[in-house]
Amino acid sequence: MTVTDNVQNQPQQLSRSPYLNQGTSTSSELRASLHLQGLSPAKVESLETQKKRALVQLRSKSTNLEKYVFLAWLRNTNVHLFYSLIGDQLEETLPLIYTPTVGTACQNYSSIYPFLAPPGQPDGLFLSINDLPNLKQIIQNYKPYPQDSGITPQIAVITDGSRILGLGDLGIDGMGIPVGKLQLYVAGAGIDPRRTIPITIDVGTNNEDKLNDEFYLGLKQKRVSDDKFFPFVDAVLETLTTVYPKMLIQFEDFSSEHAFQLLEKYQDRKFCFNDDIQGTGAVILAGFMNAIHVAGIPAKQHKILFYGSGSAAVGIAKQLVSYFVNDHGLSEDDAREMVWLVDSKGLVTLDRGDKLAEHKVYFARKDNHGTQFHDIAAVIEHVQPTVLLGLSSQSGAFSESVLRSMAKLNDRPIVFPLSNPASQAECTFEQAMVHTEGKVIFASGTAFPKYTDPKTGLISSPGQGNNMYIFPGLGLGGILAQPDHISDRLIYSAARACANALTPEERSQGLLYPVLPRIRQVSAEVAAAVVAESVAEGTARNKEAIAIVEKNNGEALLDFVSSNMWTTESADKDVTRLAAHL
Ligand SMILES: NC(=O)C1=CN([C@@H]2O[C@H](COP(=O)(O)OP(=O)(O)OC[C@H]3O[C@@H](n4cnc5c(N)ncnc54)[C@H](OP(=O)(O)O)[C@@H]3O)[C@@H](O)[C@H]2O)C=CC1
Ligand SMILES: CC(=O)C(=O)O
Ligand SMILES: [Mg+2]
Numbered sequence: 315m316t317v318t319d320n321v322q323n324q325p326q327q328l329s330r331s332p333y334l335n336q337g338t339s340t341s342s343e344l345r346a347s348l349h350l351q352g353l354s355p356a357k358v359e360s361l362e363t364q365k366k367r368a369l370v371q372l373r374s375k376s377t378n379l380e381k382y383v384f385l386a387w388l389r390n391t392n393v394h395l396f397y398s399l400i401g402d403q404l405e406e407t408l409p410l411i412y413t414p415t416v417g418t419a420c421q422n423y424s425s426i427y428p429f430l431a432p433p434g435q436p437d438g439l440f441l442s443i444n445d446l447p448n449l450k451q452i453i454q455n456y457k458p459y460p461q462d463s464g465i466t467p468q469i470a471v472i473t474d475g476s477r478i479l480g481l482g483d484l485g486i487d488g489m490g491i492p493v494g495k496l497q498l499y500v501a502g503a504g505i506d507p508r509r510t511i512p513i514t515i516d517v518g519t520n521n522e523d524k525l526n527d528e529f530y531l532g533l534k535q536k537r538v539s540d541d542k543f544f545p546f547v548d549a550v551l552e553t554l555t556t557v558y559p560k561m562l563i564q565f566e567d568f569s570s571e572h573a574f575q576l577l578e579k580y581q582d583r584k585f586c587f588n589d590d591i592q593g594t595g596a597v598i599l600a601g602f603m604n605a606i607h608v609a610g611i612p613a614k615q616h617k618i619l620f621y622g623s624g625s626a627a628v629g630i631a632k633q634l635v636s637y638f639v640n641d642h643g644l645s646e647d648d649a650r651e652m653v654w655l656v657d658s659k660g661l662v663t664l665d666r667g668d669k670l671a672e673h674k675v676y677f678a679r680k681d682n683h684g685t686q687f688h689d690i691a692a693v694i695e696h697v698q699p700t701v702l703l704g705l706s707s708q709s710g711a712f713s714e715s716v717l718r719s720m721a722k723l724n725d726r727p728i729v730f731p732l733s734n735p736a737s738q739a740e741c742t743f744e745q746a747m748v749h750t751e752g753k754v755i756f757a758s759g760t761a762f763p764k765y766t767d768p769k770t771g772l773i774s775s776p777g778q779g780n781n782m783y784i785f786p787g788l789g790l791g792g793i794l795a796q797p798d799h800i801s802d803r804l805i806y807s808a809a810r811a812c813a814n815a816l817t818p819e820e821r822s823q824g825l826l827y828p829v830l831p832r833i834r835q836v837s838a839e840v841a842a843a844v845v846a847e848s849v850a851e852g853t854a855r856n857k858e859a860i861a862i863v864e865k866n867n868g869e870a871l872l873d874f875v876s877s878n879m880w881t882t883e884s885a886d887k888d889v890t891r892l893a894a895h896l
Contacts, residue, residue, distance in 0.1 A: 332435065333393045333459040333508060334889050339364055344889070365399050372399075372407075378415040379422060383429050385411055389497070390431035390458075393507055398882045400501045404831050408501075412782065413760045414735030416494040417479050423487035424524075424531040438489045438512035443538055443546050449553040459508050468509040468793050469562045470554060471495045471589075474517055474547075476537070476569040477624075480707025480738030483569075485519030486532035491567050495589070495785065503786030503837035504879025505793075511561075515550060517543055547576065551584060562792050562800075564589050564785060570625040574673045585792070587800040591629030593781035593788065596805050598703065598730065598757075599633040600812035601779045601826040605755045608824050609726040611700060613642050616652060619699035621690060621740060622706030623657040626732065628673045630703065631655070636806060653677050654697050656706075660688035661696070694719050704731040704740030712741035717749035726755050730779050734759040743776040757826050777826040783812050787837035791844025794878055797853035804844050804851075811843035812836060834879070841875045842868070 338359045345351050368388060375381045385407065389396040400407050409415060419426065431437045439456040441449065459465070475488025492512030499505040518537040524530045538546070555561055563586040565576055577588040587593065606613050618634060620627040631653045638649035655662040655677045662670065664678045666686055687693045694702075694716065702720055704712060712731055720727035727750055731740035736758075743762035746754045752767065757777030765774045788808045792800055815828050815836045828836050848854040849863040862874045 331459055332389070332391050333885065335392055336361075336394055336889060337364060337392050339395075361395070361398060364395050365402060368395060368399050369403065372410075378410060379418050379426070381410045382415050382419045383426050386430040386437065386493075387432075390435045390437060394882050394885045397500060397507070397885075400497070401882065404501070404833065408498075408830065409761060411497050412494045413479060413780070414737070416490045417481055417735035417737070420478050420484050420487050420490040421481060423484070423490055424527065424529045427531060438493050438514060440486060440489070440514055440516060441550055442516040442533055443518075443542065444533070446546060446549055449549055450557060453553055453557050456511060465506065465508040467511045467558050467561060469496065469499060469505060469564065469789050470511040470513050470558075471564045471566050472513040472515065472550070473565075473567045474515045474543075474572070475519065475532075475567070476572065478567050479734040481735075482707075483519055483521045483524075483537075485521055485524045485530065486514050486516045487524065487530070488567060489514040495564065495566060498782050499786045499789055500880065502782060502833040503790040503841065504834065504876075504881060505786070505790060506880040506884075513550075513554075515546065517546060543572070544575075544579075551580065551586075555584065560585070560793075560796070562586065562789055564593075564789065566590065568625075570628075570673065571671060573625040574628075582799055585798060585800065587785075587788065587805065588625070588629075589781055589785050590625045592633075592800075592805045593785040594626045594732075595629035595631075595633035596784045596788070596809035597781045597812060597827075598630040598732070598779055599637055599806075599809040600783070601730065601757050601777060602634065602701070602728075603637070603810075603813040604816060604821075604826045605701075605728045605757075608755050608826070609700070609724075609728055611726075613638065614644060614652075616701055617654070617697055617699045618652055618701040618703065619654045619656065619693065619697050621656050621702065621704045621708075621711060622733070623655040623662055623674050623677075624705060625673070627655060627703065627705040628677065630705070631677055633806070633809065636802070637809075640806070650677065651681075654679060654693070654699070656690065656693055658706075660686060661693050690716055691719065694723075698723055700724055701728040702730070704729075704733055706740065707733045707738040708740060709733075709738050710741065712746070714745070714749045717741065717746055717754070721750035721753050724753070726753055728755045730757045732757070732759040732779055734780075736760040736762065743774075747774060755824075755826070761830075775823070775825065778830070779827065783827055783833070783836055784808050784840060786833070787811070787840025788844055790837060790875065790879070791841035791848070794841060794856060794875060795845045795848035795854040795859050796856040797848045797851075798855075799853070801851060801853065804847050807843040807847035808840045811840045815839045838872055838875045838879070842871045845875065846871060 339361050372381055372384055436458050445452050471492035473488045473491055475485045476483050478484040478488040496510040496512050500507045516532050518533050518535040520537050525534055565588040573588055580586050635649040638644040639646055662674050662678045663682045664680045687696050729746055733739050739758055744765050746756050747765045757779035759780050761778045762776045820828055845859050846863050849860050854860050862871050
């Protein structure tokens with residue numbers, strides 16, 4: 315049955331599709347053809363009026379969590395209006411659908427879940443370990459837009475909820491993260507919302523609060539052991555890629571040890587990447603490339619201290635090593651020597667006496683001559699870093715004295731408190747500005763407000779070093795090039811494109827990342843670089859993309875990418891096309 319048959323057989327179904335429904339802006343003609351008269355007030359409004367009303371309603375909510383619920387409901391009832399509003403009001407709405415509010419939403423997800431979407435409208439795909447025998451059927455059940463049955467999903471973001479932002483194990487309440495990431499794919503890179511699947515696997519939770527919460531909607535059991543976890547993930551991925559063979563899979567917010575093991579296992583076997591390891595690595599490499607120009611110290615002379623040694627920190631460190639090797643001619647050993655890791659026990663050294671997690675061993679220091687450094691002040695004194703990156707989820711760890719030490723050591727200290735959401739950040743932008751007397755070169759994981767110098771009135775803008783500047787473009791580029799795997803080269807090309815995406819004006823303002831309203835342009839440039847690199851490394855399989863890259867015309871490639879981006883106007887056209895068949 316075609317989409318058109320479907321609609322002709324049940325005309326009112328059109329208005330029930332969140333994708334095709336245009337609410338109060340549905341034309342009189344369409345209302346007549348679909349037998350919708352009387353089902354809403356007769357007035358036909360413009361999209362502009364709809365957006366204006368939605369914005370007034372949004373702003374009338376007193377908490378960000380209420381705003382999150384309001385926006386989720388809007389997305390699940392009127393895709394067109396939702397993404398038009400998000401596109402217009404990116405700076406106001408992104409912190410509501412993504413970090414920081416998505417963190418609060420996840421903490422409360424089971425309580426708000428029934429109010430996010432109308433009955434029958436799924437807000438993500440939940441796969442419990444008890445579903446193992448029926449995975450295929452359950453994956454096929456997920457049809458948020460059944461009226462548009464010809465559209466095949468292309469991107470899945472999958473979590474097990476075990477490390478949601480810096481908030482720890484939230485079990486299935488982590489669903490807000492895949493949902494939020496995929497909204498950024500749509501808003502930030504023009505992926506058709508019908509082609510996205512947010513997935514949360516339920517393998518239990520070790521969070522006692524969740525286990526004791528009567529409203530918690532996940533399995534009330536501790537997380538399963540690895541001998542059950544890995545086969546279940548395997549079954550999910552196999553089934554998913556059997557049902558949707560071209561699906562790109564983004565691993566998100568798995569606890570670090572599992573994250574590394576899953577990436578190692580699947581990166582050459584599936585079309586996939588890990589956002590926390592690779593996406594974060596790429597976005598911070600991009601910010602670092604721009605920051606060292608501002609700092610004015612040659613790349614090779616930097617000393618980079620990571621506060622936190624999990625998936626994000628080690629993912630970044632590995633990409634920095636590639637950068638020093640590829641772009642600055644350092645040996646791998648010399649590049650590795652530029653990195654120091656700190657974890658909850660202090661400086662990561664080979665002779666510390668504990669068994670280091672596998673992902674830390676490569677960067678463990680052996681030049682500490684038997685001395686161990688347990689607190690950050692001692693580590694800073696020992697290392698004398700030019701760069702301090704926070705990936706520890708320890709709020710306030712970059713104290714006044716830490717920031718003052720960084721400013722004493724450096725004319726322009728590079729300090730990135732990257733933990734999310736804002737409540738977990740190692741310091742705020744204001745603290746960094748005040749305690750370094752304005753010298754800091756700054757980026758944070760969640761956006762902080764601008765800072766106004768009380769003496770001069772000078773306003774400074776913080777950078778947002780968040781993987782949202784990478785994964786949407788990387789995913790789009792991957793879908794357009796169609797390689798079998800996402801190679802390290804593709805990730806590296808995404809980082810470089812992100813660094814180069816700054817306009818001369820942004821550069822002259824000392825910004826490290828492009829301003830948020832340009833995220834679609836940035837994603838297009840990242841995607842174009844990924845497509846070009848995939849052709850260069852010989853993995854691209856999309857003949858159209860290969861032919862365009864071979865013309866060696868950057869503008870044509872960007873046009874190709876942009877023309878493949880979904881817009882709310884494309885949704886308009888889908889409605890008009892259907893209406894023409896009625
Ligand atoms: N800006 C962005 O785009 C991104 C930000 N992030 C953020 O980065 C943070 C870390 O993520 P991830 O690496 O996956 O998480 P992990 O939980 O794996 O890593 C946290 C690390 O912090 C260390 N740590 C904990 N307490 C302390 C302490 N008191 N002093 C020093 N180190 C400490 C832990 O040590 P130990 O190993 O000993 O337990 C661990 O190495 C999160 O807040 C996440 O939201 C993540 C991805 C992207
Ligand atoms: C941004 C992100 O992916 C994280 O904090 O986990
Ligand atoms: Mg993440």
